[in-house]
Amino acid sequence: MSCTRGEPLPSTAADTACPPNPDRPARRKPLPGSLYERKQMTRTYLVTGSASGIGAATVDYLRDRGAHVIGVDRHRADITVDLAADEGRAELVAQTRDLAHGRLDAVIACAGVGLLDPVTLKVNYFGAVATLEGLRPLLAAGTDPRAAVVSSFAALLPSNPRLVEAALAGDESKATKVAEEAIAQRDHRTTPTPRRSTHSTAGSADTRSPSNGPAPA
Numbered sequence: 497m498s499c500t501r502g503e504p505l506p507s508t509a510a511d512t513a514c515p516p517n518p519d520r521p522a523r524r525k526p527l528p529g530s531l532y533e534r535k536q537m538t539r540t541y542l543v544t545g546s547a548s549g550i551g552a553a554t555v556d557y558l559r560d561r562g563a564h565v566i567g568v569d570r571h572r573a574d575i576t577v578d579l580a581a582d583e584g585r586a587e588l589v590a591q592t593r594d595l596a597h598g599r600l601d602a603v604i605a606c607a608g609v610g611l612l613d614p615v616t617l618k619v620n621y622f623g624a625v626a627t628l629e630g631l632r633p634l635l636a637a638g639t640d641p642r643a644a645v646v647s648s649f650a651a652l653l654p655s656n657p658r659l660v661e662a663a664l665a666g667d668e669s670k671a672t673k674v675a676e677e678a679i680a681q682r683d684h685r686t687t688p689t690p691r692r693s694t695h696s697t698a699g700s701a702d703t704r705s706p707s708n709g710p711a712p713a
Contacts, residue, residue, distance in 0.1 A: 539639070540596050544568040544579065544588075544627055545607035550648055554604055566595050568607070579607050579623030580615050589630035599637035603628060606646045612682075614675040617659075620647075622668045 541558050545551030546567030558565045567573040568588060575591045577584035592600070605627050608620045624645050635641035656678055662671035 539601040540564045540566070540599065541602045541604060542566045542568060542592055542596070542600055542631065543604045543606060544623075545605075545646075546574075547572045549606070550646055551604075551606035554606060554646075566592060568592075579627065580618035585623065585626040585630060588627065592631060593634060596634060598634065600631060600634040601638040601640065602642040602644075603631050603635060604644050604646065608647060612679060614672045614679070617663070617671060617675050618668070621663055622671075625666075 541563055543551050543555050543558075543565060546555045546565075547569035551567075551569070555565050555567050566575065568575045568577065568579075570576060570578055574595065575588060577587045577591075579585060579588070605624045607623060607627075609616050628643055628645070635643065656674065659671055659674045659678065662674055
């Protein structure tokens with residue numbers, strides 16, 4: 497028996513390896529991690545709300561696995577825009593097109609606020625919808641495209657049918673007006689008191705309904 501080209505096998509147990517063959521090409525080193533992790537190295541993600549919370553954790557998770565991630569937030573991000581405004585949403589699409597070279601593999605919309613203010617409706621609902629609709633052409637050009645909308649708050653609360661209807665119809669102006677009216681009614685019903693209070697009012701949930709309502713098709 498021989499190793500290669502007629503060379504004799506090692507005669508001792510201590511020398512169990514065949515001598516290297518200089519004519520044989522070197523073997524490739526195996527790639528680290530699972531097949532899933534190796535795929536992430538070639539994918540481009542966009543994550544909104546990337547400066548803190550779930551968004552920041554998602555960015556760290558993906559970048560640690562070699563993915564190319566574009567972070568979006570009002571500060572400390574690759575793209576700094578305000579998703580409560582039409583101008584910010586348009587700028588998001590324009591800058592993403594440049595940074596991603598015309599294609600995206602995934603969008604993860606984490607941006608959101610929890611204020612008793614119409615800005616919550618503008619960011620959490622209309623901002624998320626505008627993000628997905630505006631970036632859809634870039635996703636269509638990607639590989640196995642994916643999109644996800646993330647919320648860190650969920651509760652069973654009364655909804656405002658007018659607000660839900662306006663939101664699902666895409667009428668941001670009307671939805672904002674309804675939200676403002678709901679907030680004003682809540683403020684009118686609430687009487688300030690120095691005593692500790694544990695009561696709640698149904699009106700406090702009115703401006704949150706679009707975040708918990710059904711997503712548009």
